[in-house]
Structures are given as structure tokens and as C-alpha cells.
Amino acid sequence: MAEFLVKNGFVYDPVLGINGDMVDVAVRNGKMVDASDVGTNATVIDAKGMTVMAAGVDIHAHIAGPKVNVGRNFRPEDKLFNATPGKGVMRMGGGHSVPTVLRTAYTYAKMGYGFALEAAMPPLLARHTHEEMRDTPIIDEGALPVFGNNWFVLEYLKNNEIENTAAYIAWLLRMTKGFGIKNVNPGGTEAWGWGLNCETIHDVVPYFDITPAQIIKGLIEANEYLGLPHCMHMHGNSLGQPGNYGITLETLKLAEGYKPKGDFGRDQVLHNTHLQFHSYGGESYTSKGFASASKEIMNYVNSVDNITFDTGIVTLDETTTMTADGPFEHHLSHMNNLKWVNSDVELETAAGIVPFIYGKNTFIAVAQWAVGVELALMAKDPMRCFITTDAPNAGPLYRYPRVWKWLMSLKARDALLEDAKYGDKVRNACYIGELDKEISLYELAMMTRAGCAKALGLSHMFGSLKPGLEGDVVVYPYNPETADDPELIEQAFGNAHTLIKGGEQIVKDGEIVSNGNKRTFWVNCKTNENAQVQHDISEKFKKYYTVTENNYGVSAHHYTPNPYVIEVDATK
Amino acid sequence: MSKIVTDVVCPFCGTLCDDLEVSLSDDGKEILEVYNACAIGAAKFLHAQASDRITRPRRRQEDGTWKDISYDEAVDYTAKMFAESKKPLMYGWSSTNCEAQGVGSELGEVVGAVMDNTATVCHGSTLIAVQDVGVPGCTLGEIKNRADRVVFWGCNPAHAHPRHMSRYSIFPRGFFTGKGAKSRKMVVVDPRCTDTAKTADIHLQLEQGRDYELLSAIRVAFRGEKLPDVVAGIPKEKIYEVADTLKEGRFSVIFFGMGVTHSLGKNHNIDIAIAVTRDLNDYTKAAIMPMRGHYNVTGSGQVWGWQFGFPFCVDLTRGFARYNPGETSANDLLMRDEVDSFFSLGSDPGAHFPNESVKKIANLPSVCIDPHITPTTAVCKVHVPVAFVGIEVGGCAYRMDNVPIETRKVVDPPEGMLTDEEFLKKVLDRVREIKEA
Structure with missing residues (x-):
């Protein structure tokens, strides 16, 4: 296999403690190796005046699966004036906020990413998610099945049956080839089956007689019972509601007292995704009624060590919102009166999809932007704060480099607020005006790869250039010594000079030259035989599902032709 | 045994x-x-067991008779036809698996084809309406477990989807619907007294082509506003009654079919039917679902969605994907003489298209991939029989509610017979050879 030697670049690797030093980086047989371990035949990549990092790891994006495809198919306007023809090894692409799977892959490659986690997979529709992931070249992917409104989980946790919950989860991960536990609007989405919601963590789920708080704690316990690579991945109740930060704090506090178990090296038991949407004060969306509560949230997050989060920063674009939080999307469609898709999934979950315009000339969109940025700037531990746009909910995937620009440059933030119609009101209602911090490249490497890899339990593969890890290296055409214009950040980090993924060169001189060797990651968790759970599964399929038990599981050959299976033994 | x-x-x-x-x-x-x-x-x-089943490709002779050819010859004819065409039309894609649809998409991209599926004469108007106003939907299990108000509008599942009512919508006893059919009110809206209508609690026998008016009247009734004495042939008392019935349900669902998608008003009928469902969600829980016909027409829209971003009428001729039904739809292209070759797989346009379109197909270089002898094979130049998906080869298919299920192989196909996917792969390879030469 090919050998590569990346020379003369400014290297940022927080795991190895390399902070902008000029260090040679080498890849052999698909893995990182010591620079002295490659031969003279190695392809030499001269990264002089450029930035070198391990490939990026995205902990939360909606990039493959049923609701993503609804977004594509019901928004022809999203493709207007942005379609691109195929070229070389690349196939045609299209889509702004919801790109085709091919464009998704090329976008990640150009931003220097090697792994992405599809954030919500409805178990019954898992085959769909896998078909899309299979057709997404280059990047490795995994997907999180949703559990927080699953009837098995609700019934077991009502009686505090953690072992049964865990056995069911392990079974479902095997059936759907899933990566971990996603928990979206616990209880609220089941209530949505009747057009209702659970707005706090104490609202009782209709019929099932359990509260979101019980579901959250139960899923944390089940996750740690199994010792899965990733922790319980949380999208809490009352997303997007002014004044919801109190509910968020209550949610986060449910993790107190829990410690991670298992062999995957993570420190957290709860990952709160797109925290921006959960950090609102005030009582309305108006400039008089809205307030950022990022400080209140971050004071708590900074004070504990078993919680991670990603930001979900608003990018001020027209985009497409999509989530398993069905009642929220219904609410949103009544706010903007745009088209609304809802899709409830029997016994398991739901999804809603609504286009949304975050207008730069509205107060609330810029205030939301500020809240997200504040969270990242206030984070004391960059290994526990990850930069996302909850793509495409707060903004399209390809805007990541723009978000990095905002975080790395006060000048860029000031220019945005200056330009925004209600910039001053946003400064008043939020903390953005008080923050002059600029994220360093070293911190960026933590917030976009090292920390994400660790939180996913994949630090033995991704997030660093340490010998033995996957040969995933990116070179950005960014010179940290000379760059002074913040626009250079956005330009450079969206147009990687080189990407090596799994030891294969994907991007060469800014052009995509290979479709790589894409893998689908899933977790095969072994548990002890559990006759009760097996019986319950058979009963539910006989009586309530509309597919048979034997037609539920995702087979390997069609859907995951190139799997990477993480084995977990939870039998002890 | x-x-x-x-x-x-x-x-x-x-x-x-x-x-x-x-x-x-x-x-x-x-x-x-x-x-x-x-x-x-x-x-x-x-x-699939028929003794007179065609097992080898055949090519039409000058005199109109068929001559057996090998698969290689059929591959070569197809690849050359594509390579020589400026604008081939690749139609069908509904009675095959997603694997074949995926290879077909890549082939369409390489040869610069217009790709269209059977939605174009079926639920295409639904897809357009969803692009206008979205759609509140659910999987069929939600209906089985929760629905207590079921409307069939312009569709006749008793004949077109024979097990629909027993598996999902009317008779099953679900989690919250333990009394089965007794726990549900069934409304059928159809100008004809179909076998489905005969089983309904309420049959609204509206005047043909007046669906939009009646749907609009239901929205008026939801709001408690005044109606004329009769709308679409239905007395207002009946309309108020149905509106109240739907509002008072715990979970209402509307299934609809060709009776509304291809009668006067087309996609506008679906727009307002969806608006009725949106309205209902302000009072209770409601969903609406198209009764998709072919077993995997839904999958074809999904595959094209993730590959190109559009569910039907996908024009790849310019090197990037365009979508403009009316311009890029199969019948419009055929009737306007805009395509110069025709490829059909997983459908029978010879039986479903207007005669004007079928005449055009008969005059074009054409290939039909189909296990059966059909009206389409009757007008095509080359007929390639293939294995039956779901019987002789497995593969993924999407149910009408977008639930993907992997179909099973039950028996081997006749010896030497290719599958859709295998044939398409061979054509793709051959096209690449020709293009590189």
C-alpha cells in the first residue's frame, strides 16, 4: 500500500501535544507511522506554509436516511443554480442545505473530514439509512438508532428494568447495524402519536405513564450497563423554546453520579447535541423578550466532567430543518407557514421536516447565532465541546469553515453584528458582546476531531496523528503565521489541499482524485440470553409491527458491504 | 414433504x-x-413458473418476427443504442429492486439520459403537491395501532391493494385499536359504488371530477363556516357530518389514489387534501398517504432522491440533474419527439401510456427489460427477459409508507438468466468501453 510523508507543515495534534510545530507526518499501510518508518518511495507532500491535522470527525449531522431524503425530494428549489456535473472520479452533485449523498461525501472531503455520525436513524427504516450511507463514498459513517420513544424502552424503563432495556438495545443495534443510543425529545415524540408533546422532563407520557426524566436516566444506565463506545446522545425536551434553559439544566443534572464504563476511553455519560437550541432564556422570540442563557448552561457544563456537547451553530442561511422531534417541527411549521412533512414510525419514533430561513435581518436568527457561538467561546474544556451546525438544522454542512471563522476571529464576529440589522439588540440580549476570545487552531483540532473521536469511543482510530491510528491526514492551505484576513480561514478550511483517508489519497492539490474505501461502523454488543426480552420482541412483531420479525434485521451484503464492526462484550 | x-x-x-x-x-x-x-x-x-416463459433475449427482425439473441448481443445493442443517442429516455424502475435502480442511475448519468418512473402517470402529481405543501404522514403500523377514522379517497383497495384493509387500515386489532374494524369509522369518497365503498360506514358518492370542491368544503366545515346546500353532489349536512367525524377521531388518516391524482385538478387536489390533513392536526392527529401502485415505485423515488435530489422526471442530459415535470416527463418528451431512444425496465408503458406515446416508442430504437411478454415488448426492438425480483432474486423495496423491506429469493431463475442488476452492470461496462474507444 501507498506510503505518504507530509513535510514542512504546521502540525496541530492536541493528543500528541503538538501545537503548530513543524513536524513530519507519515502514513504507511493505511495507518499513521513514525516519520522515520516510511521508505524513500513514499509520496512526499510538501505542506510548507500550510496547516496539518488528523482528519475531522463529525459527531452529529443529518446526512443519510429517510428524513434527509424527504428534505431532498420535497425541496427541488434547494437544487436551484447549484447543480454540478461529474468530473474525473466525481459524480454529479446537487443541493444546498440537503445535498445528494455524493455531494455530502465531496463536501466532507474538501473540509478534511474522515468520519461522520448520522445523528438519527429510525430503526424500522434503518435499511434506508444504510443504503444512503453505502452510496456515500469516501467518509466512514455510523448511525445512531433512536430509542427515547420506543415502546420497549418505555415499558421496561417504567418498571426500571435496566437489564431488559440494555438487552433490547443490544438486540436493536445488531438488527439495525447501529452505532449507539440516540434519545430525541424523550416521551414527547410518542405523545406526538396523539398530537401531544412532553414539554418538560416531568410531563407524563400518555398511556405509558413514564416521564422523560425516567427515560433519560434509564438510557444512561442502559448505555453504561452495556459499556458502549459512545454515550447516550441527547436531544432534550422543549428544543427551540424561549426559556428552555431551565429544562436543559434539569436534563443535564440527571447525569450526576453516573460514570462511564467500558473500554473505549470516553469520559462522558451524556452528550447533549445542538446545545444552542436548548440554551434560551426569556419568554419570546422578540428582541424585548428573548435572552441568551448560554452562560447559565456553560457554568454548569464547565463545572462537571461527565458531559460533552456539540454547538449546533446557526449559519444564517436558508436551510431545511429535520428532526425526530415531531411535535417541534409541527410547531415550527405554524411559525413560518412553510411546507411541513411529518412521518411517524410505528412503535419507535417520528420525524418532521420544515424548510427554514435564518434571516440575517431578523433579530432572533442572529440571536440564535450568538447563543451557539457563545457556548463554544465559553467552553473551558475544548475536548468536551464540539463544533457542529446540526447540519442542516442550524445551517448547511458546507458552512463549517464559516463557523470556524466566526469562532477564530473576533473581527469576523464584529463584522457580522455590524452588518446585521439588529446587531446591537443581539449584543444586548446575548453575551456575544462580552466575549473577545478567539479559538486557536490547537483548540479547533480538539473541537473538530480529537475531542469528537474520544467522545465517540474512537480515539484509538481517529482524531490524532499518533502512530497506529488510521492514516487520516488533512492539509489545509492555511498559514497560521501570515494569515490575517478571517476570510482566509473560511476559504482554506473548505478547500483542503490534501486529504489522506485510510492511507489513500482522496484530495490532491485541492481536487478529489479517489472515492476511497468507505466503511460503515456499527456496534455488535453481546449480552446474555434474555428470554423475557426475546418473548417481548416476538409478541410485538406478532401483534403490532407491520413487518415480520424475520424481515426486520438489516442484512450485511446489500446494506453494509464494507462494515467495520466494533465488538462489545456485555455478558459479564 | x-x-x-x-x-x-x-x-x-x-x-x-x-x-x-x-x-x-x-x-x-x-x-x-x-x-x-x-x-x-x-x-x-x-x-414465474409458466412453461411458455421467455428465457432468452430476442430481437425484432425486419419482418416483425422475433429472433433469439444472446445476453451479450442484447447488452451490446443496448449499450450502442445509448452511446448513439443524444437524449435517451430510461423509463420504468418501479418493479425492480433498489440495487438495480442504483446501477440504472449511474448508467443514466453516464449516458446522459432522462430518467422517469411510473409516478409520472400515477402519483407524480402527489410528489408535486408534497413539494408545494409537504405531507403529514406515518408508517402503516401507526394506522394499525392508532387510527380510528379511515378515509379512502379515489382509491379502491378491495381490488387494487387487496390486503391493505386487512393488514393495516380497517380490520387489524392494534395496540390502541383492540376492537379492530369496530373501533374505526370508514369513509369512502368515490363517484363509483366500488367494493371498497360497499364496506364503508359513510360513502360520499361525489360527482366525478369535483374532488377539489368537496375537499375545500370539508375545510370550510372544519371551521364551522357556511356551506351551499350541495357541494360536488353531496348535501351539506353530510359534509358537516364527515368533517365532525374526522375532527372527533383520535387519529384520522386519508388514503388516496388515482381517482384524485389524475382527475381534473391533479396535483391541486392533493394540495388541498394535504391541507385538510394539516387542518385536522390542529384538532387531533391526522395523516395522509398515497396508495402507491408498483411494489417499489417508492424506492425508485428514494434512490433518485439521494443520488440526484428529485423523485421522478430527472433529466441528466446536461451533465447535471434537472427536474421540470411537463418538460422532463416521459410522455411529454415522447409526444414532442424529444428523445431518440427508449429503454424500459420494471414497468409496462405499452399498457399504461397514452396511445400517442406508445406509437412514438414503436418508432424509436428501443429495449424492454421485463420477465413477461407485455404490450411494451410488443412495440420494442429488443426484449430482454430477466429474473423476477422478489421471487428469483432478492433486493430492497420500499413500501407505500417508505418502509424498506428486503425481498427474498425463493427459487432460482431459469438457468443462465440475468437479473436486472446484472444486465444493467453489463450495459454500464459496455457503454464505458464504447465511450473510451
């Missing part, structure tokens, strides 16, 4: 029943009986 294969998925309609049992001969080569299937589904399985 015969051998029984269980959990077989029926490759006929969008109901995609997955509980069939097929009994095979001892050697596993012959299908003896099909259990649990409807008459249509069972016939499809048994038809």
Missing part, C-alpha cells in the same frame, strides 16, 4: 406484504403453492 419458505415479500403492489409462505417442491426448484397472498400476488409467483 414440501419445503416452506416463510416471511416472503410479495413483489406486486405497494402494500408489500411480507408474511407470504411459499411451498416448494422437494428439490426446491418449483413453486407449488403460495399462502397468505392475495389472488394477484399468488398469480405473480405462480406465473
